[in-house]
Amino acid sequence: MSEILIKVRGSHSVEVAPERGVVSAEIRFEGASPEPVMERLQRGLHGVRTELERLEQEGAVERFLVQRVRTSAERPWNQDGKRLPLVHRASVGLAVEFVDFTALATWVGRTAGDEGLQVHEVSWRLTKDSRLKVERDVRQEAVRQAKVRAQDYADALDLGPVAVRSINDVGVSREVAYESAAMAMPAAAKFADAGSAAPDLAFDPDDITVYAEVEAAFTVATP
Template sequence: MPTEFTVRGSHSAFQSPERGTAHVTLAFQGPALQPVYDRVAGDLDAVRASIQELHDPAQGPVTWWSTQQVRTWAQRPWNKDGKQLPLVHHASVGVRVKFRDFARLATWVGRLVSSADGFRLDGVEWALTEARRVELERAVRTHAVQDAVRRAQEYADALGLGQVRPVAVADAGMLSQGISPMGGGGPAGFMRMAAKDSGGGAELELAPEDIEVSAEVDARFVAD
């Protein structure tokens, strides 16, 4: 009667990011709605102009960008004594800009930080291009299957059995009861940009981490 082995194979690959998407917010507040709205709208026009001069989908440095609609709202804050204060109006808008040139990304952010009071960098999302991610996913799945084969054969060798042969291969979790595949590969990194003083003014420093692409497979083998 053949002996059955069920194993899990895994593999991970790491690569430096190829794209960095800046998540930006322009926001102001004040006692009257129209000046606040006009300030955000004016800064948004300036930011759009700075992006358009860099935008080239094929060559970059900006390969893609988008803006949201300007949001407005109002609230009555309370002071520390529990007294309600006058109405405060808010306006904000989100902007996303994807760069392939990280030095130009740092320069663009640094210029806007110094020139727009309401500019805030919420973070940078680091990613691979779609073609490179697909290529890496294919490679790590292949290595994960090879890892499963190696594990199964090691078990068979330890028992003094012969060559194993596969009878089932699936995404991790799908050979178990309930069929609940486990996700492979982590999300794109959402990392920081730090500002440091180099003596001649603020200098932005990128801190991207390598992108991890991983795969796990479950496999069932038998050996006679």
């Protein structure tokens, strides 16, 4: 009795609502002297840290990370090709993981009124446990789909049940996009009305698409 080798691909994807929003931000100041620049950075960081600690206690923030302070100094060139006086810079990066997306939008919107603070990016993700479970389920369903496809070919030839010979994991991918009702203003932006409040943003993240694909080989006996 001989065997026929059937090679197929199987894939599966699901869409899952994001569970965390991670904000990447930076506090940055510059000036002619290093001491005043560092003092402004420390004051700005203290205010931001106090606000984030409050949000963390309220449960809106899962955690936040303050990176190490970076300093630099350089003499820039003007448009006429002349060296300008020395400029000192100091900055510190922030990563904030939000659980409450409404609080995230409110905080990002209000950063427009904080001198020296600028939001660079908002990314959306699942918790580690959810991600591992979803990826496992998607991979397993991709294998099942490969087996169904191989059996379809065997049935078309009036053969019996297929048996797996090998499986190659092509990979798992995660993609997510989001839309917002407004764009964050630069940290240096000034409001025309000094009494006006910073705008709240309305983020509407799309679902995260988790996709898996496998290559599989099956055998089926011939009469």
